[in-house]
Amino acid sequence: MATPHSKRAVRIKDAGDVFAGIVLLCFAIVLVFYLVPNYINEPPILQNPMMSPRWLPGIVGWLIVLFSILLILQGLLLDRSSEEDERSIEKGTTRRFVLMVVALVIYVALFESMGAVFTGILATLVLFVAHPVRTWWVYSLAFVFPIAVTFIFVKVMNVPLPIAPIGF
Template structure:
């Protein structure tokens, strides 16, 4: 005779990790098996598979899938100590939230008008102000990163981005 207590149940140690992992798993499955094959077209004559427009989204999708499964396993196997947990969420001020939304709006609304570089610089500066960056040299990264990323996409990956309004 067995009781219900003798049945072995899987106990979730960290529900936040399991829920986040399941959401990311669902997103990655949609990305890998639906969005990439159906909406990213490959040219008929392709000399190098790494030059395919599908290559980077597929890699990202499979990595999200892998890490979401690992996150689910972490939530099932590793017990998080709530006192010493470094992943606890601390709410920021409403001003920080508004500035982050402003940075997103700047980037989305002015991308075509100002170009990728200027728009990226403005949005990054707003984000640095929203999250108080005290070191002065870090602000130089707000100029360096958008320039490097935009030139990487345009010159190396051949992704057409609007560079600057008066780019010759």
């Protein structure tokens, strides 16, 4: 006869890690088994599987699966209550949150009509204002990164992106 004390219960050491891992795992499963196979088309003549448009999203999806499982295991196995938790969240100002949302809306709303470069520059500048960047030369990165990323996607990876505004 088993007593209630003899049953071994799984004790969660860090509920935040377990919750985040489960959410990421669900997202990754949807990505790997539903979104990538159903919404990314492969050309009928494909000589190298690494040239497939499904390759990179598939790799990213499986990496998210792996790291989410590791995050769940970390939350179940590692007890960090004795250590100081450097992951504690400090809430930012409402202005910072609103500017981050504005940057996302700018990027999503203007991407097709204004092009990847202009929209990336504008959204990055808004993010720099949201997180006060005091060094002047860092603002040059707001111009360099969107141009470099667009160049890599268009010229190296052959991903068609809208480069400039329509009629420009």
